[in-house]
Amino acid sequence: MRILIINGPNLNLLGTRQPEVYGSDTLEDICALTMSELSRMGAEAECYQSNHEGELIDCIHRSQGEFDGCIINAGAYTHYSYALRDAISSVDIPFIEVHMSNIHCREEFRHKSVISAVCRGQIAGFGALSYILAAQAIVQICDEG
DSSP states (O other), X not given: OEEEEEEOTTGGGTTTSOHHHHOSOOHHHXXXXXXXXXXXXXXXXXXXXXXXXXXXXXXXXXXXXXXXEEEEEOGGGXXXXXXHHHHHHHSSSOEEEEESXXXXXXXXXXXXXXXXXXXXXXXXXXXXXXXXXXXXXXXXXXXXX
């Protein structure tokens, strides 16, 4: 089983960007932790990050046939990118939406996710643990076929 972990804009700044909201773990720390958890469950994983919407869309398109499932933290694109939503719904693999902060307890514009309707589920508010919970969920979903 192969799992893709996609991270959107500004997540490359984790560890230094608003540590009171996102914690002190870097994206590299979070990817290593998540990949270790996936490996423990018998899955291979790859992490990808881009600050560019088109590159994220291309990555989602390439996932078809290469990966069995995907964990996605689309960052701010979560709230307005219908292009990402369309890309997710265009490939035939399950997606889990993940957020480190509880988007429902933050600014009002963050309360709405345009991608959640095309993802199997959403995990938010647990910091780096959100990725671990998403890893456990995506492996179970992929195992169920």
